[in-house]
Amino acid sequence: MHHHHSNTPDKQVRLASQMIAHSGTYGLVSQLSREHHISRQWLYALKEKGQKAIERVFCPEKQLKEQKVSIERAVLTLFTECHGSREGIQTSLRDILGIRVSTGKISAILHKAGKRAQELLDRQIPGGMRALALDEQYGSKRGEAYLNIVDVQSGQVLASVPPVGVDTDSWKLLLWQMQEKGLKWDIIVSDGGKAIHNAVHQVTPAQVHQRDVWHVLHECQKAQKRLNTSVSDLQKQIEIVKRQAKRVENGEKPRGKNPKTDVAAHVQVVERAKYVAESLRYLTAELQRLLSVVVLGQTPVQGILSPKLRQGELDALLELLSELATVAQGPGSGEIQKLFRHVQLALPHLVSFSEPMSALEQEVSQSLGQTALHLIAWAWQHRAVLGSNTDELACDFPPDWQPAVRKLFKAWNEAVRASSVVENWHSVLRPFLAVHRGLSADMLAILALWHNHRVATRGRHLGQSPIMRSGLENAPTDWLDLLVLPSPSLSPVPAQSETAPFKQNKESLVA
Numbered sequence: 001m002h003h004h005h006s007n008t009p010d011k012q013v014r015l016a017s018q019m020i021a022h023s024g025t026y027g028l029v030s031q032l033s034r035e036h037h038i039s040r041q042w043l044y045a046l047k048e049k050g051q052k053a054i055e056r057v058f059c060p061e062k063q064l065k066e067q068k069v070s071i072e073r074a075v076l077t078l079f080t081e082c083h084g085s086r087e088g089i090q091t092s093l094r095d096i097l098g099i100r101v102s103t104g105k106i107s108a109i110l111h112k113a114g115k116r117a118q119e120l121l122d123r124q125i126p127g128g129m130r131a132l133a134l135d136e137q138y139g140s141k142r143g144e145a146y147l148n149i150v151d152v153q154s155g156q157v158l159a160s161v162p163p164v165g166v167d168t169d170s171w172k173l174l175l176w177q178m179q180e181k182g183l184k185w186d187i188i189v190s191d192g193g194k195a196i197h198n199a200v201h202q203v204t205p206a207q208v209h210q211r212d213v214w215h216v217l218h219e220c221q222k223a224q225k226r227l228n229t230s231v232s233d234l235q236k237q238i239e240i241v242k243r244q245a246k247r248v249e250n251g252e253k254p255r256g257k258n259p260k261t262d263v264a265a266h267v268q269v270v271e272r273a274k275y276v277a278e279s280l281r282y283l284t285a286e287l288q289r290l291l292s293v294v295v296l297g298q299t300p301v302q303g304i305l306s307p308k309l310r311q312g313e314l315d316a317l318l319e320l321l322s323e324l325a326t327v328a329q330g331p332g333s334g335e336i337q338k339l340f341r342h343v344q345l346a347l348p349h350l351v352s353f354s355e356p357m358s359a360l361e362q363e364v365s366q367s368l369g370q371t372a373l374h375l376i377a378w379a380w381q382h383r384a385v386l387g388s389n390t391d392e393l394a395c396d397f398p399p400d401w402q403p404a405v406r407k408l409f410k411a412w413n414e415a416v417r418a419s420s421v422v423e424n425w426h427s428v429l430r431p432f433l434a435v436h437r438g439l440s441a442d443m444l445a446i447l448a449l450w451h452n453h454r455v456a457t458r459g460r461h462l463g464q465s466p467i468m469r470s471g472l473e474n475a476p477t478d479w480l481d482l483l484v485l486p487s488p489s490l491s492p493v494p495a496q497s498e499t500a501p502f503k504q505n506k507e508s509l510v511a
Contacts, residue, residue, distance in 0.1 A: 114442020
C-alpha cells in the first residue's frame with residue numbers, strides 16, 4: 001500500500017540535516033525510510049541538495065565563479081544564436097534572468113572569448129591536401145571587404161578576416177598566413193575575381209584554380225531574363241504600332257516621339273528577338289550540361305565525354321554564342337556580347353575539375369568497357385531517384401564492378417565545381433552585419449568556432465559538425481566549453497601572426 005508523507009520545507013531541512021550530520025552511520029538511511037515512509041533515493045537526493053545549499057552559503061567564491069561562467073555562456077549564446085547586439089544582450093539578461101550586466105562587461109566577455117577562439121581556430125587546421133573556397137563579402141565601407149576561406153568538403157571555416165582592401169596583396173598575405181599555420185591545398189575555387197586569381201597564381205602557381213560554375217550560369221540567367229523582358233515589351237508594342245498605322249491610313253499624323261507605323265517590320269523585329277531569346281535558352285542549357293560533373297555520350301557505346309571532347313563542345317558553343325551576338329539587334333546584341341566575353345574569359349578555368357577524374361574514368365573504360373562506364377555514370381546522375389546513398393547504390397552493380405564503381409562515385413561526389421560553401425558562410429554573417437554594422441576579429445573568430453562545432457540536425461550530414469567532417473578526432477560538440485572553461489587538452493603553440501594587425505602587415509608588405 002502506498003503511503004503519503006508530508007513534504008514541508010521544515011521536514012526537508014530536518015531530514016537533510018540528519019543525513020549530513022550522521023553521514024556514514026550504518027542503518028540510518030533505512031531507519032529514516034521506514035519511519036517517514038519515503039524512499040532511500042529521495043533521502044540521498046535530499047542530502048545532496050542540502051550539501052549544495054551549505055556550499056553556496058559558506059563558499060561564496062564558488063557561487064560567484066559559477067554565476068560568472070553562467071553569464072559568459074548566456075552572453076555568447078545570445079550573441080550567436082539570437083544575433084544579439086550588446087544592448088540587446090544586456091536587455092535580455094535583465095528581463096529574462098534578472099541580471100544587470102553593463103555593455104562594457106559584455107564587450108570584455110566577447111573580447112576574451114574572441115582571443116581564445118582565435119587560438120583554437122589556429123589549432124584546428126585539418127591535415128592533408130584540402131580544397132578551398134575563397135570569396136569576399138563587402139561591408140559598409142567602399143572598397144573593403146571581409147576575406148573568407150572555407151574548406152569545400154567539410155564546410156569548416158578556416159579564416160575570416162575583418163574588412164581590408166580587396167586587392168592581390170591582401171589575399172597573398174592571408175594565403176601565406178594559412179600556409180604558416182600548416183594548411184595545405186591542391187584546389188582553390190572562387191568566383192573569378194581578379195584579386196583572388198592573381199594572388200592564387202603568385203602563391204601557388206602549380207595548383208588548380210577552379211572557376212565557380214554557378215556564377216557563370218547565373219550571368220546566363222540574368223541575360224536570359226533581360227531578353228525575355230525585351231521580347232515581352234516588343235510584343236506589347238504591336239497593338240500600338242497597329243494604331244499608329246491606322247492613323248496614317250486615315251491621313252492623320254502619328255503620335256509620340258519616333259513612332260513606328262510599319263506593322264510588318266515590327267513583327268519581324270519581334271520574331272528576331274524571340275529567336276535570339278530561344279537560342280540563348282538552348283545554349284545555356286547546353287552550357288549547363290557540359291559543365292556537369294559527368295557528361296554522357298549520345299549513345300552508351302560512347303561512354304562519357306573525355307575532357308578533350310568536352311572542351312571541344314564548349315569551344316563550339318562559344319562560337320555559336322559569338323554568332324548569336326552578330327544576329328541579335330537592339331539591346332539584345334549588347335547583352336549577348338557581354339555574356340560572350342564573360343564566358344570566354346571564364347572558360348579556361350571552368351572545367352579544371354574534370355582533369356583529375358579523367359585518368360580514373362579511362363582506367364574503368366579499359367577494364368569494363370565504355371557501355372559499362374555509361375551505365376555507371378547514368379546511375380550516378382539519377383541517384384536522387386535510385387538512392388542518394390552511393391554506397392548502397394554501388395551494391396546494385398555486379399560484384400566485380402563494385403570496386404571500380406565506388407572509386408568513380410567517390411571521385412564524382414568530391415568533384416569541386418562551385419564555391420557555394422563560402423556563400424553559405426556569407427549567409428551566416430549577413431544577419432550579424434545587419435545588427436552590428438561591422439564585425440571585429442574577435443566576433444568573427446567566435447562565429448567561426450560556433451559554426452565549425454554546430455552539429456547538423458537534418459540532411460545528409462545529420463549528427464556531424466563541419467569540424468567532424470574535416471577529419472579532426474575527438475571533436476567536441478559543445479563549443480561553449482572550449483571558450484568559457486579552460487581545456488586541458490590544448491597544448492601551447494608558438495605565437496602566430498594575429499588577424500587584428502592584418503592591415504599593418506599589408507602596409508609593411510606594400511612599403
